[in-house]
Structures are given as C-alpha cells and as structure tokens.
Amino acid sequence: MPTPQRSDVDLREAAEGALRRLVGRDDARLRDDQWTAIEALVSRQARALVVQRTGWGKSAVYFVATRLLRDAGAGPTVIVSPLLALMRDQIAAAARAGIRAVTVNSSNVTEWDQVHAAIAAGEVDVLLCSPERLNNPQFRDQVLPRLAADAGLVVIDEAHCISDWGHDFRPDYRRIRTLLADLPTGIPVLATTATANARVTEDVAEQLGVAGDRRSAEVLVLRGALDRESLHLAVLDLPDPAARVAWLAQSLGEMDGSGIVYCLTVSAAEEVASQLRAAGLEVGAYTGRTDPAERERLEQDLKDNRVKALVATSALGMGFDKPDLAFVVHLGAPSSPIAYYQQVGRAGRGVSRAVVALLPGREDRAIWEWFGSQAFPPEDTVRATLAALSPERPTTVPALEAVVDLSRSRLEAMLKVLDVDGAVRRVQGGWLATDRPWEYDADRYARVAATRAAEQRTMLEYQSATTCRMAFLRRVLDDPELADGWTCGRCDACGGVALPAAPTAEAVSSAQAGLDRVGIEVVPRRQWPSGVDTLGVPLKGRISGGEMAETGRAIARLDGLGWSGSLRDLFGERDEAGAPVDAELPVPLRHAAVRVLDDWEDLWTVAGGAHQATVAGVVGVASATRPTMAAHLATGLARYLGVPVLGTVAPVPGRDEPSRHDVNSAQRLAAVARRLGLVPARDATTGEAASLDGARVLLVDDQIDSGWTVTVAARLLRRAGAEAVLPFVLGVR
Incomplete structure (x- = not known):
C-alpha cells in the first residue's frame, strides 16, 4: 500500500490539522500517545493496541490516520464496531473531518446495495460494520475479502470483546482473528478499548499479532491511566x-x-x-x-x-x-x-x-x-446439535429448536462459537456441518467460569x-x-x-x-424504522401524532415476576401436536385484565356519580394462532366497559401469510403493514358499518412482540376517523 512520503514534522502537522477539523477546535493538539499510534500506523504500517479511558480520544487516532492514509492513496478504512449508537456518532464525527463514512449493519439492510456500489466506486473513506456482519454469508464470502484486500487500515473497536476473559466477550468477534490472519502484508491494524485489565490486554495483543501462520513482528501496546477526575x-x-x-x-x-x-x-x-x-x-x-x-x-x-x-x-x-x-x-x-x-x-x-x-x-x-447459566452449553447438547446438522442440506434455527433443548438466543450464540471453531458453517438458508474434527474445550470453559x-x-x-x-x-x-x-x-x-x-x-x-400493582404501561412507538419506504410501504421518519396510539396498558411483561408466570403458561401451552392451545381466557387472567382497566384513569369518567368508559367501543386484533382467545378477550372487555365491538383488525384476504420474526425491523413492519386491514362491525339489522369518526377506541391484542402490529392497527383506526386509540394487551415480550 502507498506510504506517505513526509518527514515526521510534516506528518504531525498534517495529523493535527485533521484533528482540528475533526473536533472543530483550532487549539486542538494530539496527545503524545495519540501521535505515537498514528505515526506507527501511517509510517510503519504497524499493528497497535490502544487501551485508554473513555473520552481520551481513541476514535481520533483512527480518523486522523484514515485522513493521512487516504491522502496518500491508500484504500478505505474498515472499522468493526459493536453498537449502532457508536456508528452513528462516528459517521457524524467523520463528516466533520471531510471523511466519507458509511455503515453496513442489521438496521440498514435496504441500503446495502448502494453502500457496496459506493465502495466499489471509490467513494467511501470508512466502512463501519458490526461484528455480526462478519458471519453473514454474503458479506463474509463476497464483500469482506475484497475489502480486506484493498483496505488502507483495519480498526477493531471495543477490542476487549475479542477476549474470552473480557467482560463482554462476543462470539462474532472471534472471527476477527481469522480476518487479521488473512490480511495482506502491509495493511496496518488498530485495536482500541477502554475496558481491559492486564489479562485481557495480553490476550487481545496476542490475537492482534496473528499474521497468517506466524506472529507479527510488531504489536505496539499503549496503555494509559484510568482515573477520571470528574x-x-x-x-x-x-x-x-x-x-x-x-x-x-x-x-x-x-x-x-x-x-x-x-x-x-x-x-x-x-x-x-x-x-x-x-x-x-x-x-x-x-x-x-x-x-x-x-x-x-x-x-x-x-x-x-x-x-x-x-x-x-x-x-x-x-x-x-x-x-x-x-x-x-x-x-x-x-x-x-x-x-x-x-x-x-x-x-x-x-x-x-x-x-x-x-x-x-x-x-x-x-x-x-442466571446470566452465567446462559454460558456455553454442556457437551451433550453441543453434540446433539452437530448430529442434527447435515454437511449438504442447510438446517434452519427453528428446525434445530425442535431437537435441541436450548432457547433461541443460546442456540444462536452456540452456533456462532461452533462456526468460528470450524465445526459448522452459516450459509444462505441455515447452517451446515463441516465434518471437521471438533473438541469440547471443557478446561477453557471452566477457566472462563472461574474468572467470572x-x-x-x-x-x-x-x-x-x-x-x-x-x-x-x-x-x-x-x-x-x-x-x-x-x-x-x-x-x-x-x-x-x-x-x-x-x-x-x-x-x-x-x-x-x-x-x-398489576398492569404496566405500553409506550407507543414514535418512529418508523429507516428503509421501510424502500420496501414499498410509504412510511418514514417520526410517526405523526394524528396516526399514533396513546400510551397503553398490559397485565405484565412476559420475562418478569408475578403475573408474568401465568402469561408465560398461557402463551406456552401446546397440544399433543405442538400447536398453541386456543381456548377462552382463563378466569384469573380475566380478573387481572379487569383490574388493569379499573386502574387506567384515561379509560373512565364520572357522570352522575357513576363511572363511565371514555371509549366508544372496542376493536380487537385477530389472531392466527389463538382466534378463540382473541375474540373472547375483545368481546369480554367490551361487555365489561358497556360498549360495542366496533370492528376487527385482521389480515386482508390473500395477504394472510404469517409474520416472520427472523428479519429486521423494517421488513417486519412492511409485512405487517401489507397484511393488515380494518374490518368494521356491521349492524345486524341494517348492515351498516360502525363509524369510528371522533371515537376513542380501545384496541385489544393478546401480546406485543415487535410492537408493529399495534402501531399499524392504531394507524388504521386513526386514519378511519378515530380520535384516540388506547391499546390493551395481555403481555409484552
């Protein structure tokens, strides 16, 4: 890769000019260790680990180095970063320094093609990607090799996540070791973190030094004081x-x-x-x-x-x-x-x-x-998973759940570890066994548990x-x-x-x-996810006040205590064939639902000494898995409030495909928005449709997962004339 042909004085002057543009201050100067790291990366294409307290200026090191390397004709910087919040802040900071930064992560799937095209056209200075992207089959096999070959700098942010000994070890980060080993000679690498003790620092530095089948000759480690005077x-x-x-x-x-x-x-x-x-x-x-x-x-x-x-x-x-x-x-x-x-x-x-x-x-x-119990599963569980996988035909995670006694999150985390270990491989359509020998490293897992x-x-x-x-x-x-x-x-x-x-x-x-007290608030969504408008659903930005639900109520969260246990039993009950049991709502939960309504001040007014409901009627959300229970809940609450059922939010005929839960938020919303429609109740005598004009409506659903069903249903009701929509659900996931 090109190397800037400048004296140290000229290089530092250029570096501090880039820093001043980055932070927007004319008096900004590089710390000594910042300059040491930048000089090592730019002049010597070194590998460096910077362990410095939060606020020290670690991001300035890689943005300034990026500016100098790009000015010398080097390729774009690739930053592996764990959190969306970090990516958003870094993109904004980069723009201040004239650095063109883009991101590829789970929240902007609809933009990936444009991002990849901009990279190929040389229009990108920095690509930020989440560690999870490193194991996405398309990104891993098609995009990452090209980026790694052409990169001017590779940055591993929050590098303590690489280490088993770190407090926030992430299986996806283990793939970084493979990425580093495959880098062509001469591409500098920077790892940064604020949260590493001596053991973690040593472990990360060792992994950072991997280059092919050998250790790199140079890993610069810069550690600073941890005191924060404020x-x-x-x-x-x-x-x-x-x-x-x-x-x-x-x-x-x-x-x-x-x-x-x-x-x-x-x-x-x-x-x-x-x-x-x-x-x-x-x-x-x-x-x-x-x-x-x-x-x-x-x-x-x-x-x-x-x-x-x-x-x-x-x-x-x-x-x-x-x-x-x-x-x-x-x-x-x-x-x-x-x-x-x-x-x-x-x-x-x-x-x-x-x-x-x-x-x-x-x-x-x-x-x-409890969190400790979510660690790597015992050997017999891992072996059962490997035995259930084929080396030729991909198996989905839902299919594995039927044969492996693990929750979805633990199963997926285990598969990531096995993938990095080479025992399985993620491909389009699921997971494959590789038939490579694999050993259960019980000693390592025990050491990590002892450290915890x-x-x-x-x-x-x-x-x-x-x-x-x-x-x-x-x-x-x-x-x-x-x-x-x-x-x-x-x-x-x-x-x-x-x-x-x-x-x-x-x-x-x-x-x-x-x-x-029984009952919790259900705070309405206020923002549509980015990218949903590119999926054929014209929704973007903040949700209009005229289309948004009010703050609603639920009996409890499903992962809490008290009433959560009854709700977990209700939603977890299956018949002999494994299908959800559909029956009228159990009596204790009917009483709990009524107590929630009684305590909901916005739902009642006092007239003539008597409490009267402020809503004109109830609209229920139809359920594909528990239609009897959903209808029983809506009609029962309507009777208790003394108001009619005004309609149902249900799948539009021909669009009743089940909603997927393994896709990103924009895709989930798009599927819900395309599927649901409002079916007004009709008068049994006249056949006239119930009117929602100016009505306050109680919207009733069984549970909230992503929240998009209630959000879309409220929008349908508001656009049909409802003055306000008050959601009620049994449980919140």
Missing part, C-alpha cells in the same frame, strides 16, 4: 427494590443535568422507567428490545436534554457519546468491575463533576447466576469497601500508573461526595405499591 463515586445500600426506586424517584430531580440509570434486566429497566414517569419525571426506557429507530430517537433525546434520564440495560454502553452526561446511577451491580467501569465512563467527559452512584440489590447475585466468579466477588468487595473507590477500580483493572497510597479525594470513602438522603417511609410505600 467522576465522584458512591455506593448506597438500601434494603429492597422499593426503597431503591423510591430513592431514585425522590433524588433524580435534585441531580444536575441529565444522565443514565442502569438496570440489570430489561424488565427492571421498563418497570423503573414506568414508575419514574408516574412520579412526573421525563425518562425513557432503552434496552436490547428497543427497536433501532426508537433507540436513535432516545439517544438524541438524551443528548439534547429532552429527558432527565434514560433507564437502560447494558445495551446503552459502548460508544454512546454525550460529553455533558452529569450522572450514572446503577440499580443493581454489574457482575464485573470492568463492565462497571465501562458504564460509569459514559459520565463526566465534558463536565467537571459527575455523580456515579451504585445501589446494589440483594437479588443481584441471582441475576448474575472471581469478578463477581470483586464487585461485592467494591460495594463494601471503606477505602477510595476509584483507587479500588484502578487496582483491579491493573492501571499501570496507579501509585501506592493514591486516593481520588472525590468518592464517598474520601469524603468528596454526598448522595441525597434515604427515601421517606411514605415514598417507599408508594414505590412498593407500584411494584405490586
């Missing part, structure tokens, strides 16, 4: 979930600025967000179940301070960039100090003071154990520590610059931060009632 760490031990939620509802408004509240599970994040909204706080829930388009909207709302906080799982982590994030609160402790440091590192990048509070829970260990257990013990020690908390984290993360006896002077142990007081008994009682 962070004020504290731990608050409260007795139960109700006390923690009450403290948050009482204290959030007292905290400066906006921030993130982390929870360990999706259900906890959604339940806490609902409670905080009920307390009058403007918050949003951000989890792995949140649709990409909705995630983008929520990220922007937080960046623009339109919300006080996002209540999030670890889905909002690596790569999210808000320099003025003023606080990070954890309701429940992550299982690893590395994961904890990575998440709190989101705060205080551009402000002088940020509060970081950990509220551990008694239930944390049970949650850690040790990290959990370390988190418990952090919670009970009476010495400097930042010093504790720097020590367990092997900070090379930590001096003996150093203290931060800013944490609660050092006397540098005081959290708001414990909640009142009244506040705790109110929070407990909220946790015990």
Whole structure:
C-alpha cells in the first residue's frame, strides 16, 4: 500500500490539522500517545493496541490516520464496531473531518446495495460494520475479502470483546482473528478499548499479532491511566427494590443535568422507567428490545436534554457519546468491575463533576447466576446439535429448536462459537456441518467460569469497601500508573461526595405499591424504522401524532415476576401436536385484565356519580394462532366497559401469510403493514358499518412482540376517523 512520503514534522502537522477539523477546535493538539499510534500506523504500517479511558480520544487516532492514509492513496478504512449508537456518532464525527463514512449493519439492510456500489466506486473513506456482519454469508464470502484486500487500515473497536476473559466477550468477534490472519502484508491494524485489565490486554495483543501462520513482528501496546477526575463515586445500600426506586424517584430531580440509570434486566429497566414517569419525571426506557429507530430517537433525546434520564440495560454502553452526561446511577451491580467501569465512563467527559452512584440489590447475585447459566452449553447438547446438522442440506434455527433443548438466543450464540471453531458453517438458508474434527474445550470453559466468579466477588468487595473507590477500580483493572497510597479525594470513602438522603417511609410505600400493582404501561412507538419506504410501504421518519396510539396498558411483561408466570403458561401451552392451545381466557387472567382497566384513569369518567368508559367501543386484533382467545378477550372487555365491538383488525384476504420474526425491523413492519386491514362491525339489522369518526377506541391484542402490529392497527383506526386509540394487551415480550 502507498506510504506517505513526509518527514515526521510534516506528518504531525498534517495529523493535527485533521484533528482540528475533526473536533472543530483550532487549539486542538494530539496527545503524545495519540501521535505515537498514528505515526506507527501511517509510517510503519504497524499493528497497535490502544487501551485508554473513555473520552481520551481513541476514535481520533483512527480518523486522523484514515485522513493521512487516504491522502496518500491508500484504500478505505474498515472499522468493526459493536453498537449502532457508536456508528452513528462516528459517521457524524467523520463528516466533520471531510471523511466519507458509511455503515453496513442489521438496521440498514435496504441500503446495502448502494453502500457496496459506493465502495466499489471509490467513494467511501470508512466502512463501519458490526461484528455480526462478519458471519453473514454474503458479506463474509463476497464483500469482506475484497475489502480486506484493498483496505488502507483495519480498526477493531471495543477490542476487549475479542477476549474470552473480557467482560463482554462476543462470539462474532472471534472471527476477527481469522480476518487479521488473512490480511495482506502491509495493511496496518488498530485495536482500541477502554475496558481491559492486564489479562485481557495480553490476550487481545496476542490475537492482534496473528499474521497468517506466524506472529507479527510488531504489536505496539499503549496503555494509559484510568482515573477520571470528574467522576465522584458512591455506593448506597438500601434494603429492597422499593426503597431503591423510591430513592431514585425522590433524588433524580435534585441531580444536575441529565444522565443514565442502569438496570440489570430489561424488565427492571421498563418497570423503573414506568414508575419514574408516574412520579412526573421525563425518562425513557432503552434496552436490547428497543427497536433501532426508537433507540436513535432516545439517544438524541438524551443528548439534547429532552429527558432527565434514560433507564437502560447494558445495551446503552459502548460508544454512546454525550460529553455533558452529569450522572450514572446503577440499580443493581454489574457482575464485573470492568463492565462497571465501562458504564460509569459514559459520565463526566465534558463536565467537571459527575455523580456515579451504585445501589446494589440483594437479588443481584441471582441475576448474575442466571446470566452465567446462559454460558456455553454442556457437551451433550453441543453434540446433539452437530448430529442434527447435515454437511449438504442447510438446517434452519427453528428446525434445530425442535431437537435441541436450548432457547433461541443460546442456540444462536452456540452456533456462532461452533462456526468460528470450524465445526459448522452459516450459509444462505441455515447452517451446515463441516465434518471437521471438533473438541469440547471443557478446561477453557471452566477457566472462563472461574474468572467470572472471581469478578463477581470483586464487585461485592467494591460495594463494601471503606477505602477510595476509584483507587479500588484502578487496582483491579491493573492501571499501570496507579501509585501506592493514591486516593481520588472525590468518592464517598474520601469524603468528596454526598448522595441525597434515604427515601421517606411514605415514598417507599408508594414505590412498593407500584411494584405490586398489576398492569404496566405500553409506550407507543414514535418512529418508523429507516428503509421501510424502500420496501414499498410509504412510511418514514417520526410517526405523526394524528396516526399514533396513546400510551397503553398490559397485565405484565412476559420475562418478569408475578403475573408474568401465568402469561408465560398461557402463551406456552401446546397440544399433543405442538400447536398453541386456543381456548377462552382463563378466569384469573380475566380478573387481572379487569383490574388493569379499573386502574387506567384515561379509560373512565364520572357522570352522575357513576363511572363511565371514555371509549366508544372496542376493536380487537385477530389472531392466527389463538382466534378463540382473541375474540373472547375483545368481546369480554367490551361487555365489561358497556360498549360495542366496533370492528376487527385482521389480515386482508390473500395477504394472510404469517409474520416472520427472523428479519429486521423494517421488513417486519412492511409485512405487517401489507397484511393488515380494518374490518368494521356491521349492524345486524341494517348492515351498516360502525363509524369510528371522533371515537376513542380501545384496541385489544393478546401480546406485543415487535410492537408493529399495534402501531399499524392504531394507524388504521386513526386514519378511519378515530380520535384516540388506547391499546390493551395481555403481555409484552
């Protein structure tokens, strides 16, 4: 590849010019280690690992190096990046420096052809792709080899994901080792992360140095200090979930600025967000179940301070960039100090003071154990999967589910590991066995499990520590610059931060009632996914207020406690042939549904001393698998409210193909939008269709998965004249 023919002085001057354009500041200067990495990549085509704290400027290294290499005639940079939030921010940053960046990921499938054409035409400086794309058959076999051969620079962002020992190991990242080994000589490689202890750093550096069948002669490792002078760490031990939620509802408004509240599970994040909204706080829930388009909207709302906080799982982590994030609160402790440091590192990048509070829970260990149980399956399960695969005829994941006792997510994760190990291969149409010898590495899995257990013990020690908390984290993360006896002077142990007081008994009682109450909010979708308009469905951007549902209600989430168990039993019941059991709704769930309606203030008004429903009628969503139950639910709720059934949202004749769940959000929405139509009820005597003009309507469905059925149904009703649509479902997945 071409090498810039410049002196070090000229090269650094060009590099700092690119940096100033990138950050938009005329006084910007490269840090010494930034320049060391850039010079190694550009002048010596080296392989480098940069381990530096969040906010240090790792992305500046690869964008500046890209600018210099492209100016010298090198090919485009390929960045493997794990999160969509990171990609969006990086594309915007690249544009400021005059760098043309594009992305290929699961949320923009409809744009892939245009992206590939732009790359082939030389119109792209940077391609960002998710690690999952590395195992997409078409991308892996047709696009990636061409990119790797022509690349000017390869970047592995959040490189700790490569390592078994990292807190966020991802099977798809293991394929990067193969990518690096296949690179032609002379293509520089950069790996970056903020979250690696000495063991992870050594492991990543070793894998980074792979070049064909030999070790590369040069792997430059640059590690910096982990202290963040703006962070004020504290731990608050409260007795139960109700006390923690009450403290948050009482204290959030007292905290400066906006921030993130982390929870360990999706259900906890959604339940806490609902409670905080009920307390009058403007918050949003951000989890792995949140649709990409909705995630983008929520990220922007937080960046623009339109919300006080996002209540999030670890889905909002690596790569999210808000320099003025003023606080990070954890309701429940992550299982690893590395994961904890990575998440709190989101705060205080551009402000002088940020509060970081950990509220551990008694239930944390049970949650850690559950996630631990999702590790690599036992050998007999793996062997059963391999035996079920053919070397010639692809087998789909749904077909494998019938013979392997694993959930969909665990099965898919296992297949990814087996793919990287060479035992199976993903192709168009499913998975093939390769007939290559494969050994179950029980020793390695046991070592990783032991490491995880040790990290959990370390988190418990952090919670009970009476010495400097930042010093504790720097020590367990092997900070090379930590001096003996150093203290931060800013944490609660050092006397540098005081959290708001414990909640009142009244506040705790109110929070407990909220946790015990049947019924949860169903927040409507506000944004159509990008690309759906290219699939023949003219929907784009934010959902118009005149076509959107109101905030709805459900009995419970299916992955929670309490009523969730009854709902899981209901939806999981199968007959001898394996088909869903279709019958009238069980009596206990009828009572639960009525209780939800009773507590729904927007559904009632008082007239003449009596409660009357504010809705003019009910519209049910037809079910292909449980038609009896769906009809029974809609008509039963209509009778309870004393209103008629005004119609049904059902498949249009000839378009009743089942909806697929293994496609991206745009494709799922397009299928729903094409399939569903409104069938008005008709008067038995006159045959006239029921009118929805000006009506408030209760929209009834059995459950919410992607949310597009309810969203499309609400749009149909609003366009038919409904003034408002209030969704009710039994359960939310």
